């Protein structure tokens with residue numbers, strides 16, 4: 001029996017991928033615990049993993065209590081996605097001195113204190129440029145506690161996800177990790193157009209944001225020609241803040257149906273925040289469509305007692321399940 005402990009669990013993208021692959025490999029497993037300070041994200045997690053304990057609190061207060069939940073003979077796996085804003089390239093001004101970076105170090109200390117058999121810590125790839133090199137420091141500390149470690153940089157499209165998301169995973173194991181290399185899928189990932197073309201379930205239209213008149217005009221302009229995915233300055237449809245020398249060239253854009261989606265963030269309900277326009281229709285995506293682009297299956301519940309903005313934020317924070325599934329396949333197959 002494999003017990004999964006999911007810290008900074010959010011809505012559960014990490015656990016979803018772990019469980020997907022362990023079930024494919026016919027290995028007995030359960031999600032034992034999810035912890036997240038965000039009540040809304042934790043509520044979605046609880047809806048997906050009803051048998052799991054779910055604690056809505058700071059992980060640092062929850063840490064020691066984990067040990068009492070470990071069953072004798074169980075194999076334990078920690079999946080942790082400490083917040084990444086402090087390391088994100090989208091947040092250059094505060095990068096490095098963000099107190100959230102210390103949560104990464106806390107996660108490593110917690111992993112060693114509990115002595116999990118396997119540890120997977122997810123973050124943005126830019127963590128390698130962070131002040132204090134948290135990932136290098138983590139490798140040293142884990143190695144001195146007897147863990148083998150590997151860095152795994154994954155691109156969504158390499159593991160079957162229709163999205164250009166890049167994430168860096170630190171994988172640690174009490175067993176040697178000789179020859180450990182996460183394999184790239186042989187089949188190319190579906191494009192975002194393919195993923196969104198399939199019929200949607202009953203909640204498929206929930207949470208489509210209303211567009212202003214100006215944004216409807218921008219979408220109409222892009223859709224007037226099939227190859228337009230960004231509103232050009234020459235169209236006269238961009239706000240004055242987006243002059244010809246603007247740096248955010250993707251703002252007010254739409255996805256290319258023949259390509260992978262851009263990284264889905266919590267701002268995907270705002271046309272001006274990125275290339276978040278629906279690839280084939282003049283509108284933004286529904287929650288279910290965003291969930292698909294993030295590789296969640298259609299039966300993953302998105303409870304209606306969690307508002308659309310909070311759900312979009314949890315979706316943007318999530319690890320696409322295909323990413324942790326690929327790591328688990330390499331660890332356990």
Ligand SMILES: C[S@@+](CC[C@H](N)C(=O)[O-])C[C@H]1O[C@@H](n2cnc3c(N)ncnc32)[C@H](O)[C@@H]1O
Pocket residue numbers: 008009010011012013014015035036037038041057058059060080081082083084103314317318319320
């Ligand atoms: C990158 S997201 C994790 C996403 C999640 N692993 C998933 O796949 O859905 C980071 C999460 O950490 C939570 N968080 C941040 N600081 C926290 C803390 N001190 N204690 C507990 N949760 C925290 C946030 O609420 C957020 O949901």
